[in-house]
Each structure stands twice: as structure tokens, then as C-alpha cells.
Amino acid sequence: MAKSLGHFSSLVSFTKTQLSRQCARLFFRTSVRRTVMRAVPSILSPKARDFSLPNPSWGDEMMRLYNHYNQQGGVDPEGGGEQGGRWTRLPSYNRSLKYAIGGVYLSKIIQSKARLFTRNIQQAGAAFEYVVFYTNDKQRCVCVLQAGHLLEGPPGHVHGGAIATMIDTVTGSHASLLCAPVMTANLNVNYRSPIPLGSTVLIESTLGEQEGRKMFVSCKISSSDGSKLHTEATALFVSVGVSHLLRG
Numbered sequence: 156m157a158k159s160l161g162h163f164s165s166l167v168s169f170t171k172t173q174l175s176r177q178c179a180r181l182f183f184r185t186s187v188r189r190t191v192m193r194a195v196p197s198i199l200s201p202k203a204r205d206f207s208l209p210n211p212s213w214g215d216e217m218m219r220l221y222n223h224y225n226q227q228g229g230v231d232p233e234g235g236g237e238q239g240g241r242w243t244r245l246p247s248y249n250r251s252l253k254y255a256i257g258g259v260y261l262s263k264i265i266q267s268k269a270r271l272f273t274r275n276i277q278q279a280g281a282a283f284e285y286v287v288f289y290t291n292d293k294q295r296c297v298c299v300l301q302a303g304h305l306l307e308g309p310p311g312h313v314h315g316g317a318i319a320t321m322i323d324t325v326t327g328s329h330a331s332l333l334c335a336p337v338m339t340a341n342l343n344v345n346y347r348s349p350i351p352l353g354s355t356v357l358i359e360s361t362l363g364e365q366e367g368r369k370m371f372v373s374c375k376i377s378s379s380d381g382s383k384l385h386t387e388a389t390a391l392f393v394s395v396g397v398s399h400l401l402r403g
């Protein structure tokens with residue numbers, strides 16, 4: 156009797172062990188399958204969100220200027236000829252890496268949590284809402300910026316660091332159009348009049364001299380009707396090899 160009870164209890168414990176192993180295997184397989192099923196479409200997805208397209212947070216002035224530059228080839232009201240006078244919208248992603256060939260895939264593998272400073276706020280309209288256009292000859296860029304409430308510096312006005320960030324972004328995007336990758340070597344900013352929080356302004360970037368790897372760019376920020384000058388800046392960009400970025 157004692158012997159058969161012993162057999163029974165060892166059979167029960169054997170069955171329990173088998174069952175728990177089977178369950179563990181099943182759970183592992185299911186959870187791995189679930190993880191893979193979730194990850195694969197995102198890794199294979201060829202599309203990155205383009206942040207420079209309108210969203211519901213864009214106000215009337217932002218939309219008016221977006222349409223002005225985007226529609227009908229966005230003919231430059233100041234002229235500049237057929238070649239230089241038409242505007243093309245620059246797409247905008249939340250990582251610089253996504254601009255490279257295969258970058259959308261790479262960005263999911265390399266430092267996958269990294270995000271471009273100006274495109275990392277979840278709430279639309281809270282910080283930097285902007286779109287950049289460039290002329291066909293790539294000599295000029297214009298950015299329409301709507302400055303959200305999270306960019307406050309002095310009460311009711313935009314933080315100087317946020318303004319410098321946008322100047323770096325626009326002139327940097329401009330220089331990148333000509334020779335990527337580039338890094339900012341020098342940035343000089345003159346703040347002439349404060350930018351009201353929530354307002355829409357124009358950031359204009361003009362290509363200056365190019366000397367070897369160096370690109371000089373000038374920039375100004377003005378009110379959307381052009382009546383007030385807010386900021387003037389100059390920047391120097393140096394084109395670098397990819398190895399410079401990997402070295403850190």
C-alpha cells in the first residue's frame with residue numbers, strides 16, 4: 156500500500172513537472188510570438204511620420220503661411236526667378252537618422268529611444284510646430300514656426316534657448332540640404348525684440364560663402380507680416396564624415 160502510494164505520489168509530481176514545463180513552453184512560445192508579431196510590423200514599416208504636415212493644433216496664421224508656401228509651387232513673392240523662386244517643403248522626422256537611406260530601419264535598432272529635440276513633445280501644439288521650405292537652387296530656406304506654451308522664457312514670451320534651437324535647426328537643415336552630415340561649429344544670435352508665446356513667426360535662412368567643408372549661413376526671425384524683426388543670427392556649419400559622428 157505504502158509502495159503504491161509512493162508510486163502514485165511520484166507519478167503526480169512527474170505529471171506536475173511535465174505540465175508546468177509544457178505550460179512554461181507554451182507561455183514562452185505565445186509571449187515570444189506576441190512580441191515578434193508586435194515588433195515585426197514596426198521594424199518592417201517603411202514609413203516615418205512627417206511632422207511638417209498640418210495638424211489640428213496649427214492656428215489660422217500657421218495654416219495661411221503653410222498654404223502660401225506650399226500651394227501653386229509656392230512662388231516667392233519677392234521674385235528670385237523661376238529657379239530660385241519656388242518653394243519645396245522639407246519633410247521632418249523625429250530623428251536625423253531617418254533621413255539616411257535605410258534610416259527608418261536603423262533608427263529602430265540604434266538608440267531606439269533617441270528623439271530630435273524639436274520633435275519630442277507628445278502634445279501637438281505645446282512646443283515647436285514648424286515647417287521648412289527651400290528654394291530650388293537651395294540658396295534660401297524659410298520656416299514657419301508656431302511657438303507653443305511650453306517654450307516660455309520671460310513671462311508670455313519665447314525662451315532664448317528655444318529661439319536659438321530653432322535657428323540651429325533651420326540653418327542646420329539648410330546646410331544639410333547641401334552637404335550632409337554637418338555640425339554646427341559656431342552660432343551667433345542677436346535678440347532684437349521678444350517673440351510672444353503662441354505667435355507664428357518666419358525664420359529665413361540664407362546661404363553665404365562656402366569654403367571647402369565650411370558653410371556660412373545667415374538667419375533672421377520676423378513677425379509673420381514682416382513688420383517686426385525679432386532675431387538675427389549667423390551660423391557656421393562644417394561638413395563631417397560619418398566616422399566623426401561615430402567617434403562622438
Ligand SMILES: CCCCCCCCCC(=O)SCCNC(=O)CCNC(=O)[C@H](O)C(C)(C)COP(=O)(O)OP(=O)(O)OC[C@H]1O[C@@H](n2cnc3c(N)ncnc32)[C@H](O)[C@@H]1OP(=O)(O)O
Nearest residue numbers: 251254323324327328331338339340341367369391393395
Ligand atoms: C536634417 C536634420 C535636421 C536637424 C538639424 C539640426 C541641426 C543641429 C546641428 C547641431 O546642433 S550639431 C551639435 C552642436 N555642434 C557640435 O557639437 C560640434 C562640436 N564640434 C565638432 O565636432 C568639431 O569641432 C567640428 C566638426 C565643428 C570641426 O571639427 P573638424 O575636426 O571636423 O574640423 P577642423 O577643426 O579641422 O575645422 C575645419 C575648419 O572649420 C573651422 N572651424 C572649426 N570650428 C570652428 C569654430 N568654432 N569657429 C570658426 N571656425 C571653425 C576651422 O578653423 C577649419 O577651417 P579651415 O579649413 O579654413 O582651416
